[in-house]
Amino acid sequence: MTHDNTTNNAPKNASDYNAPFEAFEDDLERFKDIEINDGLAAELNDLIKAIQSKAKEANADRVALKKSFADAANEVQAKFNVVRDLAKGLETSAKSILTSYMVKRAEIEAEARHKAEQEAAEKARIAEKLADDAFVGESTAQDAEDAAKLVVLATAREENASRVGSASGVARTASLRTYWDAVISDPAKAAAAFMHDPAVQAVIIKQAEAAMRSDKSKSITFDGVQFNTRQEVA
Known part of the structure; x- marks a missing residue:
């Protein structure tokens, strides 16, 4: 019994990944319910190695396929990072300008209130002085x-x-x-x-x-x- 361990291109369909292991399952059936001897043990050992080899190939395909999607996702994310950073920068600048204005307006209003209080106090003082004169x-x-x-x-x-x-x-x-x-x-x-x-x-x-x-x-x-x-x- 021989198995092709040559690495092929990554299959595109799930059935392509399953087919080799379904064949291994059929091979394994003939070893069940029989007495194992040295010859059969050697064949079982070869079957195990073939299963392991195909499993490694499938995993390599998984890693490659996942990486291709990850690279595409990273590329998309990188493009939108530019938009995100630009929007964030504009928002920060706008908030900075608005904050400066609000602080300045608050200072002007506070100064106006203070001045009005001083003027009211001065007017009251003058009125009191004139009333007592x-x-x-x-x-x-x-x-x-x-x-x-x-x-x-x-x-x-x-x-x-x-x-x-x-x-x-x-x-x-x-x-x-x-x-x-x-x-x-x-x-x-x-x-x-x-x-x-x-x-x-x-x-x-x-x-x-x-x-x-x-x-x-x-x-x-x-x-x-x-x-x-x-x-x-x-």
Whole structure:
């Protein structure tokens, strides 16, 4: 009994792999239920070697076939790795730009809130000082606060609009406003600077008249202010 152990090209069908082993199965049948002698033992040994040889060939075909698929899979993966890396890089860059913008916007908003708090505190301080001043009677505290607002809120505002892309990619308009808010550092000099302003003069007249009304003796006087007496039918 002889078997062809020559290595052939890798079979393409499962039946091609099975055929040699089916033949070996038929060969093995004749050794069953008989008494084995030295000659049959030698033939069995040859059969075992033939089975092992064909098994090695089949395994070699398996490795080669698997490698061909693995190489193709790796080639496909390598191509898509380029796309994946490109997409990841673009996403990272876009997120970096958006993060920088969001951080900057948060800083601007925080600075604006801090400035507004400082201005509110300064206005409250000025209003309190004017309310406590001898020039303004206790009954005219609200008028003093209004006077402070008229001077402090002499504000020039300039609006700069810029286009900002939203997270969804749709453009929207965001407005950035710049404010110049005046704060009185020297009341005397500030009053002198605005002494010809009709609005400031109106405030002074209002405060002077309020102070005169609150003075029971009606003898109060102020430098730079003259009271003209007039009478009307009540």
